[in-house]
Amino acid sequence: MPSGLAxxxxxxxxxxxxxxGSFGACPRPVLEAQQRLRExxxxxxxxxxxxxxEALLDDARxxxxxxxxxxxxxxxxxxNATTAVNAVLRSLALAPGDQLLVTDHxxxxxRNALDFxxxxxxxxxxxxxxxxxxxxxxxxxxxVLERVSPRTRxxxxxxxxxxxxxxxxxxxxxxxxxxxxxxxxxxxxHAPGMxxxxxxxxxxxxxxGNCHKWVCAPKGAGFLHVxxxxxxxxxxxxxxxxxxxxxxDRSRFLVEFDWTGxxxxxxxxxxxxxxxxxxxxxxxGWPEVMxxxxxxxxxARAILARALGVPPPSPDSMVGSLAAVPLPxxxxxxxxxxxxxxxxxxxxxxxxxxxxxxxxxxPPKRLVRVSAQLYNSVxxxxxxxxxxxxxx
Numbered sequence: 001m002p003s004g005l006a007x008x009x010x011x012x013x014x015x016x017x018x019x020x021g022s023f024g025a026c027p028r029p030v031l032e033a034q035q036r037l038r039e040x041x042x043x044x045x046x047x048x049x050x051x052x053x054e055a056l057l058d059d060a061r062x063x064x065x066x067x068x069x070x071x072x073x074x075x076x077x078x079x080n081a082t083t084a085v086n087a088v089l090r091s092l093a094l095a096p097g098d099q100l101l102v103t104d105h106x107x108x109x110x111r112n113a114l115d116f117x118x119x120x121x122x123x124x125x126x127x128x129x130x131x132x133x134x135x136x137x138x139x140x141x142x143x144v145l146e147r148v149s150p151r152t153r154x155x156x157x158x159x160x161x162x163x164x165x166x167x168x169x170x171x172x173x174x175x176x177x178x179x180x181x182x183x184x185x186x187x188x189x190h191a192p193g194m195x196x197x198x199x200x201x202x203x204x205x206x207x208x209g210n211c212h213k214w215v216c217a218p219k220g221a222g223f224l225h226v227x228x229x230x231x232x233x234x235x236x237x238x239x240x241x242x243x244x245x246x247x248x249d250r251s252r253f254l255v256e257f258d259w260t261g262x263x264x265x266x267x268x269x270x271x272x273x274x275x276x277x278x279x280x281x282x283x284x285g286w287p288e289v290m291x292x293x294x295x296x297x298x299x300a301r302a303i304l305a306r307a308l309g310v311p312p313p314s315p316d317s318m319v320g321s322l323a324a325v326p327l328p329x330x331x332x333x334x335x336x337x338x339x340x341x342x343x344x345x346x347x348x349x350x351x352x353x354x355x356x357x358x359x360x361x362x363p364p365k366r367l368v369r370v371s372a373q374l375y376n377s378v379x380x381x382x383x384x385x386x387x388x389x390x391x392x
Contacts, residue, residue, distance in 0.1 A: 165322030
């Protein structure tokens with residue numbers, strides 16, 4: 001059974017949904033707020049998009065910046081973290097032979113973007129192998145710094161890794177890399193709403209994130225924060241009207257990113273409502289939401305580890321609201337990142353459970369990765385554990 005809060009989401013009650021981490025799930029009241037905005041947009045598109053949108057974006061930006069501990073002037077909305085990562089990477093001034101660091105836990109889409117830019121500029125991608133299971137967060141720092149060289153110019157580092165759900169010691173990493181003269185782009189796709197976050201304290205040159213995951217905003221609500229000293233160099237993926245704007249009352253950074261062409265901006269504008277609504281669901285507000293989800297993820301991991309006869313693969317301190325547990329080897333066939341495995345399909349078809357089976361680091365190795373959101377309950381993970389025991 002899901003938790004009592006499940007009624008606030010539109011999720012199929014016939015499915016045990018343990019995969020909030022992939023695409024999120026937006027609560028009913030936030031979807032209703034988006035629909036009202038869409039109706040306003042369609043009543044008078046010119047009024048909404050030309051006269052009203054800039055002020056609406058500024059209002060939403062201020063709320064999100066306060067939630068993230070970020071500077072509003074350095075924060076822009078994008079459709080997702082992958083778009084933000086692409087914008088930064090394609091804006092980098094690189095020379096042939098420059099080295100770009102990334103770990104082998106990186107999200108595949110962002111790794112592809114890094115490889116693309118490196119090949120175009122004749123730079124070199126240096127992959128940092130990161131053990132999993134892992135004994136401590138210190139090993140992350142040690143492994144990354146071991147690969148820094150005099151040619152290292154840039155690092156793409158996850159705050160929370162997608163395949164393994166590890167929380168990296170991001171503030172320590174950013175500081176250590178900066179001491180070596182290396183700028184960091186933090187892929188924070190999972191961090192907002194999962195972890196207490198202070199982007200200013202993290203101090204990275206660039207921080208990309210999503211609001212459709214743990215903040216529970218509508219799909220298409222992501223952001224990019226760029227430190228003030230790096231803003232003049234960063235351009236959006238789509239070059240549009242802002243490129244030759246004569247305006248002097250706003251930074252070129254905001255002017256270019258705030259209008260990249262006609263889109264439905266209502267997902268961005270609903271971020272404040274998602275922050276407000278999710279923070280209202282438990283008496284302790286967002287700190288209690290994050291703590292409740294983390295405690296549930298740790299309990300889920302313990303249930304699965306016992307059922308599968310494996311030790312927890314990382315310290316509790318490296319777990320947020322995602323947790324991965326190794327499975328027995330599966331098929332050795334290579335898998336596309338968006339391809340659903342046979343085991344994942346069987347879990348859905350036979351047991352009504354939606355949970356990702358991740359081929360990592362490469363087939364036949366694989367993990368089961370569970371998410372914990374307010375609509376989930378312990379009973380759901382026990383049901384998953386029983387199903388895995390039967391199928392495996």
